[in-house]
Amino acid sequence: MFPFSYTKVSTVREALAAGQRGGRFIAGGTTLVDLMRETVERPGALVDISALPMRHVRVTAGGGVRIGALVRMADAAVNRTVRAAYPVIAEALELSASAQLRNMATIGGNIMQRTRCAYFRDVSAPCNKRRPGSGCAALGGYNRTHAILGGSEHCVATHPSDLAVALTALEATVHLAGPAGERRVAFADFLLRPGNTPDREQDLRPGELITFVEVPALPRTSRSGYLKVRDRQSYEFALTSAAVALDIRGGVIRTARVAAGGVGTVPWKLSAVEQQLVGRRPSAKLWAEAAERAADGAQPLEHNGFKVDLLKHTVERQLRVVGGNK
C-alpha cells in the first residue's frame, strides 16, 4: 500500500473542497482498500464521506424513489419501499457480495466499483485501464469472465455491479454534486464504455460526488426480479445476470425493462428484447423469441463464447420467472 493521508468530512461542502484538491472519496471502503493493498489504486489523500447526510431512502413526488449514496447495500435491500416497488433492486443487492460486505458497502461505492478483471488487479500485467497504453492482457489471455458486448480493442472488462444492472433496466438517474453545482445523468450515460479510454469509467468530473440515485416510478402493476448465474451458489460475481421488470395488464405486456449483467463492459440494456415484448401476450414462445435478441452484436472472446447462449437462456428464464409460465 502506498502512503496516504486520511480526513473525515462532515459536510458535502467540505467533501467537495477536499475532492477538488485531489482527495479520493472513501465510503464503506470495501473495494477501495483492497485495490490500495494491491497497489492498483494509489490515492495520496483519502476523504472519508461516510458521515455525510446521504443515507436516506425517500419516495419522490413522481412516485419514484431516491436512494442516498451512503445507504448501505444491506439497508437498501430491506427497505420497505424498495422491496415493494422494485424487487429487482432488492434481489440484485441480496445476490451481491456477502452479508458482511453488504453491511459496510454503500450504494455510491457499489456503482463506482471497478472491474474484477484479474489482470487489472495484478499490477504486474499490462492493462490499459490501469496504465493507459500498456496493452490489454485479457484480450489474448484468459478472458472467461470478460465482456461479449461493448468491448473495444483496448479493454473488454465487465462492470461487475449487480445493482447497476437493475438501475440500468429501470432507467435510473445519478445525482451528482460538484464544485460547479449539481447535475443529473441518466444511468445509461453515467457508466462509460471503454472505447479508446478504458481508464475513464464514469461521467464524473474531478471532485464530483454521487449524492443519490433516483429510480423512476414503475406502473403499480409491474413485477420485477433479478437472476444471477454463477459457478458457485453464493459470493461470486455474475457470469450472466438479467434484471427484468414487466407490466402486464389485460394479458398484454405494456412496458418491459430488461438489462443484462456479466456480459457487457457496462450493464447492458436489452432494448431489442424490450421491443419484442411490448404489446404482446406472454408465452413461453415469446420469452424464447425475445431472449433470442439478448446477445445481438455479441463479440465473444476465446474463453467466453459460452456466454452468448448463457445470456439468452438467462434472459429467457427471467422473463418467464417475472412474466409467468403461460
Place this chain on the structure above:
Amino acid sequence: MNQAVGAPLSRVDGKLKVTGQAPYAADHHVDGVAHGVIVSSTVGAGRITGVDTGSALAQPGVLSVITHDNAPRLPYRPYRNFLVPPGERLHVLQDDQVHFFGQPVAVVVAETLEAAQHAASLVDVAYDGRPPTLDLTGAPTNEPFSYARGDAGGALGSAAVRLEMTYRAARNHHNALEPHATIALWDGDRLTVWDKTQYLVGAQGELAAVFDIPVEAVRVICPFIGGAFGNGLRCWPHTVVAALAARVTKRPVKVVLTRRQLYFGVGYRPTYEYSVRLGGDRQGRLSAMTHDARFETSRYERHGEGIQALGQMLYETPNVSQTFRNVPLDVSTPTWMRGPGYSTAAYAIESALDELAHELGVDPIELRLRNEPDDDPASGLPFSTRRLRECLAIGAREFGWHKRKPEPRSTVDGDRLIGIGMAAGAYHTLRGAARAYARLTAEGAALVQAGASDMGPGTYTSMTQIAADALGLTMSTVRFELGDSTMPQVPPHGGSQTMASVGSAVQNACDQLRQQAITLAVTDERSPLHGVKAEDVIVRDGGMRVKNDPTRGETYRQLLTRLNRTHLEVIGSYAPPQQPRFSTYAYAATFAEVAVDARLGVVRVRRMLGVYDAGRIVNPKLADSQALGAMVGGIGMTLLEHTVTDRRDGRIVNANFADYLVPVNADVPDLRAIYLEGNDPDADPIGVKGLGEVVMVGVAPAIANAVFHATGRRVRELPITAEALL
C-alpha cells in the same frame, strides 16, 4: 469411567482456537522481530537482468533489500528425505535464473510490515524473459513409471466390450486459510524457526542442509496449523528466505506469504491427462485395464504421487498396464494435496467404471461387486480388512440408491435435472516409525509429547484420548503436546499416518507407563495392591485397582507420593513391520445427488453420503470434520477449483479467493458420513487405517457420475462448469 476412544469428544484445543489464543506460525511473539516481504518474479521463465533497489532502500524503516546480487551464497548441502522429490531444490536468491512465475527474487526487510510491503512494491526488477513451456500435451516427458501384469493389450483385443476415454483434471491449490509463514531467529549458529509445517523433521533437516549447520542446531516449532492439506509437508523457499534475511539483518525476521504468493511455489495438485482403456465381458467382469497418464512437474524436481495403486488393486483385473509420465514444464514443483494421486486416479477409474456400467446396462454398484478381488491383485497379499462391499451396501441403503431410475436424464424437478452417482475409493494405510514421550506425575496427571503436527484432524484430542484410556485418566488430566522438533520424532503429518503411527507410539508409551506404575504398586509392600498379579490390575479414575475387586487399589498420586517419586517417564515407540504380511487400505463408497440446471449450465450438489471402512474410529466427531471437509474439498475439485495459468507468461491468473473458487456454505447443503464399526488389528496396534485422505478419494467421480446421470452428458474434464453443460 467411560472410554475416551470412540467417543465423539470436542477438541481439547477448541476453546483456544475459537478465542484466538492458539498461536499460528505468524502469531508467535519474538522480541525485536523485523518483517520480510518477498518480491515475486513477474515472468515465467528467463533471467533477471537487474534489480533496482534504490527507492525501496530509501523508504523509512527499511533495513535491507536482499536479492541474488547481494545475498550470501548458501551451502545447500545435498539433502533428501522421502518427501523431497528427485532433482535439485530451488536455490532461492542464489542466481539470476527464473524457473516459474512468482519465484522469489528479492526480500525486503523493514521495521514494520507496512514499510516492508510498500518498499517491496518499489523494487524494480528487470528480466530477460522467454515464453515458458506450460502445456502438458506434446511436451517431452521424464522417464515414465510403468507397471504391468498379464497382457493388457492382448486381453483388450479379445474383450467383448472395450472402452477408451481420456479424462483431464485441472491444477488445484491447497488454499488453506492459514498462509505459510515463518519467523526465523539466529542465536550464533543456532537457528530457531516458527514455521507452518507438517513435518518438523523435514524442515529441520532441510534448513540444516541449506545453511550447513548440524541438525541439532535447528529447532522448528509449530504448535498449530490453520489447515494445510499437504502443502506444509515440504520446507519451501520462503522458509529459507526468512532464515537468510534474519542472518543478513541480524534480527529475527517474520515472512508471511500473501494470498497471491500462496499460488506461487508452495505446491499444488498437478494437472493431469489420464487415459483409460478397459475391456471386459458382457457381464461387466473386467479382463483388462490400461492407464496412461501425464502430469506436470517442474524442470528442477520430479514430483511423484500415489497415482498407481488404485489401478492395480481396486478391482480384480488380471491384465493391467500403467504408464505414468511426469512432464517437466516451466512451473514450480507440485506437491501432495489431499488424497494425492489417488483422488485423480479415482476420478478417471471410477468415471470409466460408470461409463462401462452405462454401456452394459449394469447397475454401477453391481458392476463393482462383480470385480471385487479376494486378495490384493497387485501384491498377492491377503487384505488385512477390505470391507468395501459393506460400504457399498450400507451406502446404497442409506442413500436410497434403489429409488434411482437407471436411465440418464430421467428425473426432472422443475428446471432441474436430478442425478445420482457413486464411486468407490481406497487409500493405502501408511505407517511410519514414531516415538512418544510420556510422563505420569505425582499429581496424578500425564504429559505426553510427540513431534507431530495438527493441521486440523484433531491430533491433540485423539492422542489425549489414547493416553487417557491407556492410563485410566480423564481427558482433563492428560496433556498432549506436539509441534516442536525437540520432541520425539514422528513421521510426516500427511498421508493419514499420524493416528496409526503416532497414536501407536503414544499407546505404547502409555502402556509402558501403566505397567511401570502397576509393577511399582504390586511390588510395594505398603501398597494395597501388593502381591496382586500385574495382569489382574486395571487402571481407571486416576489409579489402579484389582480387576475383580475394584474397592482394592490406590491412586497414582498415593503411589508416587509414598515412593517419593515426582514422576514416572518413558519413551514409547512404534515401528511398522519390515515385511508387510497384509495389504492394508482404507475404503470409501461415496454417493452424490446433483441438480443440474442444464439451460443455465449450473450444477448444485444436493446431498452426499460417504461410507468408510477406516478401521477404528478414535473420535467420530473429529472424523466427521475430516469426511465432511473432504466432501467440501471434493465438490470444489469437481465443480469449481481450477488454477488458471496464462499460457503466454505462466502468470497465475486467478491467484486470489475472489477468482479461485472454493465451495461456500451454500454449495454444501447436506453431507453425511458413516463409519463401519470395528477395527483392523493387523493394520497397527490401535487398529486404525487412516481417514483424512480416503474420504477425498471418490468424491469427484461420484459427483461427475451424478452429473452424467442427471444430464446424459459425460464431461471428462474437471472442473465441470457451464461451458461443458450448455
